[in-house]
Amino acid sequence: MKRKSQAIPGPSPSLRNLSLAQGKRARLWRLLYGHGPANGTLMVLPLDQGLEHGPSDFFPNPPALDTSFQVRLALEGGYSAIALGIGLAEKYLREHAGEVPLILKLNGKTNIADDAEATSPAFASVEDAVRLGADAVGYTVYVGSPRQDAEIREYGRVRRDCERLGMPLVVWAYPRGRDIEAKGGRGTLYAQDYAARVAEELGADIVKLHEPVPDAGASPEPYRSLREDAEARLRRVVRSAGRVMVLFSGGVKQDDDAAVLRKVRLYLDCGATGVMFGRNMWLRPMDQAQALSRRVRGLLARYPR
């Protein structure tokens, strides 16, 4: 039930099709072709949930509270990169610097206050990323939050530093705030599709998105009336991200490995450059997490870009 058209772009833009400054190209090359599947796809292991959600995220798998777990998984599971904030990067990655690329996440917040006016302040800089030998930085933009101006402005400074220092920029494009909730919620196609486009207009190199759910009554038109299946929704947001490479997040943990793999295949079929799965990986025991990581990597190997 694919709805392809001539105008629909193919799979994600490969490095070969992008014209880039030398430093950014070198770093992106390492992410896309130097580590992980090394075929132009990306398999990123993120770990900022301790800050964003609190330690309760680790309760299902207590060893994962110790970041050594995720670092070992990233190394032995063959990931393209690990995404960490400065505290974890400095304390756990130092002895493995260079072995696995680092995406330094620059901003973050707790979830103690609700997200009605969510804003995510930076506590690290692009220069920190250079100092630590990172190959990219990450920055969350709360698309549509009443305080989105704070992030867009700070993002602008981050982007200029990235330009100056040749650092790729990964945007966590997260619809958030009371207004998006009033328009159907953060997870809808409307919300994710808009977020994808925002990332492109703001100048991201890579965007992290969530798989969109169907819109319902509260969503604005024309989304409210769209009747698209999962694949069509995914292709749509990939298209809306344009030349920005799309990573889909895994969200809450799924116990069924096969379901995870089906998701990966679906995302890649729909044009994603890769996946950024955290809890779906590191909430499994190490051996299972590694086994699943290897299978995901094997899948990605079939989607050269």
Added chain:
Amino acid sequence: MKRKSQAIPGPSPSLRNLSLAQGKRARLWRLLYGHGPANGTLMVLPLDQGLEHGPSDFFPNPPALDTSFQVRLALEGGYSAIALGIGLAEKYLREHAGEVPLILKLNGKTNIADDAEATSPAFASVEDAVRLGADAVGYTVYVGSPRQDAEIREYGRVRRDCERLGMPLVVWAYPRGRDIEAKGGRGTLYAQDYAARVAEELGADIVKLHEPVPDAGASPEPYRSLREDAEARLRRVVRSAGRVMVLFSGGVKQDDDAAVLRKVRLYLDCGATGVMFGRNMWLRPMDQAQALSRRVRGLLARYPR
């Protein structure tokens, strides 16, 4: 039913009548006489709707979601310039740098939150524009918003950078916010006339405005009691912009080509320097868009400045 008077200025100020710093003159010359109609008028293709309104703006013409569409249209349609934010400019214009002038739009926002306290943060800089070889920058000022001080202050920094770097400054002068809604709305002659003057007092080189609609009961006097036709209203806002060149926006798409051309003729007759039509152009299929663009260009050719 023209109401001309001795005091009414003629058509828009040409470059010949302006005393300018060398860098700004060089760039304005390229916009006015080096590209597009090349006779002192301007025909600008803007694309920031994906950020400002979301991808739904592209639904009527899916290929337009891919910015290559607009770049090709700007090139082959003979536009004076294309107006893009940094994300689109870097990813889609690089291979055509120099072929069509770039107006780098510096600020923007989503429309997820309503506009009661609208504010548009910058995420790119005048130095970015220089780096990309742009011939102007664009900046939105939400005239009358409760938070207008944020933009006027940031605008001041942009203006100084423009002065320092010889960069022309195009102001999107948009009445916005709960107070203008309480006074008749953003589209009235009162609102647009005020916005035109604000752009002049703030030091814009070029201002983008909307064709004003008649004032009604909520507008302040003396506007409320004015009974002017479309042409008189347009002439009035052009006069209020003084020596700032005025571009009129097309707003939502009109299906009737002839109606679009009538609008262009009307705007130019009333003293506008040109038009900045986005959706009215790139929501048409490429061949129709090019055809209409050529006709608009032909029209502008009859209004040398």
Added chain:
Amino acid sequence: MKRKSQAIPGPSPSLRNLSLAQGKRARLWRLLYGHGPANGTLMVLPLDQGLEHGPSDFFPNPPALDTSFQVRLALEGGYSAIALGIGLAEKYLREHAGEVPLILKLNGKTNIADDAEATSPAFASVEDAVRLGADAVGYTVYVGSPRQDAEIREYGRVRRDCERLGMPLVVWAYPRGRDIEAKGGRGTLYAQDYAARVAEELGADIVKLHEPVPDAGASPEPYRSLREDAEARLRRVVRSAGRVMVLFSGGVKQDDDAAVLRKVRLYLDCGATGVMFGRNMWLRPMDQAQALSRRVRGLLARYPR
């Protein structure tokens, strides 16, 4: 019915009595003795009403919408200076640079939002004033506004730049905001007297004030119980401004030339250094405006300082 006392200072402080840095002295000399009445008094033509009130201010005299009108009036009417924002100064004064001194107004706002929390952001700098050859800068302080801290802080930076660059500083000291309205309003002696003192304590060189109206029931004591005539009120605010030179504003237009002249005489008799009349001048036809300007100038000539 004058109420003089030994303690009441005489007319406004002349340049001879002030100890000034060389650059500031040079510029003040040009304002006081190099142009206009050239006898130590000041006759300033201000034009920021298009930004502050919108183009409707020009409806009674449409030619005044074109700033060339005010520039011509300032030149031919023999004014001490013209006060303009950067947009008008750059576009209309360039060809006459040096012929009439410029007071570059640095901040401003629209009146679309009400003034309950008025704040006036700067969009030009003291360095802009230097670059344009201005002889002073102007800055509005909304005395008593709930957001007065924003202006006082920005004012502090402007003042330091003035000190560094030898630029005289004219403060538009405007009581404004919901609190002053609750205490009798912006125009009362209480409000204007306070504003005069604020200008002195903040370090203005020249202050623009309005002629105070009598206090009524809402004003704080001891003002509420004062029963002073217009002259006593004017003398009081001039005294409260101390060594800061006082210019009185004309406010809304008066059709009666003789009334305007009586006002000027009254202000100068009460110790003012001069007047800053905008609408009372440029809302008259050019020949009448010039005639009235010449009569005001003649009057000022009788008040050497």
Added chain:
Amino acid sequence: MKRKSQAIPGPSPSLRNLSLAQGKRARLWRLLYGHGPANGTLMVLPLDQGLEHGPSDFFPNPPALDTSFQVRLALEGGYSAIALGIGLAEKYLREHAGEVPLILKLNGKTNIADDAEATSPAFASVEDAVRLGADAVGYTVYVGSPRQDAEIREYGRVRRDCERLGMPLVVWAYPRGRDIEAKGGRGTLYAQDYAARVAEELGADIVKLHEPVPDAGASPEPYRSLREDAEARLRRVVRSAGRVMVLFSGGVKQDDDAAVLRKVRLYLDCGATGVMFGRNMWLRPMDQAQALSRRVRGLLARYPR
């Protein structure tokens, strides 16, 4: 009825007991031993009431509206220093620079808005103080205001500049805002005692406080239940200021000279370094003000530090 204990410090810390950077020592020496009583006590004449309260403060003694009055009083009355904002300091002290030390007050506000969220913005800098040859700067901290963070942060920058430039720092430690009012008000022992400690922890060299009034029902424990006489209250706040020298303010004018002198004696007996009396001095006719100043100075001479 003194309640002394071993733990109660003696009189205020003299310069001999403080280890100071050379520049700060030089300036403090001039204040403490070079002018005024010149025995380690301080007698400061402040004048910022025109800004803080408006010109109505001068109504009881109109000549005091002219700052020449206070300057003459400071000079001829033998004060340790005069405390002025930059406007008054530049306009009235220039001809007497060096004759009487200047404490340049850096921040201030009007009392038009109420003090529920009081905040005092700086409009002058420590570098201004150096330029003017001042021997200290003054900065108001509104202890406990909902916006106290704004001042504490700005204070931090002022403090660092003071450190860098060797400038003593006098803190006007004023409890203020809706929360302190809900806890008994700004004048209580609770409030003043807290303010004294805040000044010490923030790093003031000298603190200006008010004589505390007894706490009542709204004050927090243990203050609510304290039953201390005026002397015990004063000693307590002096102790809470630690090694910060304490100046007590005079507050509203007292007509009885003997009462003023009794206050001075009480303050010095209780360990204060001196007094900062404004309205109690300059609201008297010059001859009376000088006579009272001489008597205060005579009193202070009996408290060498």
Added chain:
Amino acid sequence: MKRKSQAIPGPSPSLRNLSLAQGKRARLWRLLYGHGPANGTLMVLPLDQGLEHGPSDFFPNPPALDTSFQVRLALEGGYSAIALGIGLAEKYLREHAGEVPLILKLNGKTNIADDAEATSPAFASVEDAVRLGADAVGYTVYVGSPRQDAEIREYGRVRRDCERLGMPLVVWAYPRGRDIEAKGGRGTLYAQDYAARVAEELGADIVKLHEPVPDAGASPEPYRSLREDAEARLRRVVRSAGRVMVLFSGGVKQDDDAAVLRKVRLYLDCGATGVMFGRNMWLRPMDQAQALSRRVRGLLARYPR
């Protein structure tokens, strides 16, 4: 009733296991092995309660109002370090510089306003710490406050300065604000566990926490349903702090020395690096405070790291 598992880390990370920049290593070495127990544990005497709570905290032991008391106690009691703000550090520690390490506390606030939107502004800098020869800086982060973005952003600048200058960073990780109160309060395991993780993700070297109390009905799951004893709760927050060294605070004074010692033993048994006890020490008479300090130090001596 210990609940150990393979995944539970052992006692706190020693300096030997951390890879550190030379300056930070040198300073941490002084704290951990050069002073106090000198075996890798920490015993810190904090004094910021005068600012945070007011002088009433000293009422039970009036001599402690004079900071000389705490300085003498830190010196003679054999502490690893004393934690002071800049005012106290400059005025009381100068004559003992080098004898006991200083942790310069950079930010703070009063408790006059309630903590619903608590925010703690910095009034000193990392450069101040270097100038004073401090061996660490302290910074409070109000985890979960509606204004937490202000601190996280300022913290980011402090952290970068620490990196640049080789200064260890101690975070007072304090859950605070209306949202944490709505979720069970600042003292629960949920709150303290989250705070511990935040400190690690933000990049602290050392974190100060409170001993957690059990969660109750308002706490989020899974904490609400946890039934862990005091030791299990402590071990949990130590684990959540990862490689960040944990100091537990003493909170309000306990009169029973044995109870204090039991607390210390419990904390060290559970993996803490040490304790930061203020009121429990300096609210005792000097001889008792020294005796208790010696006993605590003796206890710590049995936990080499």
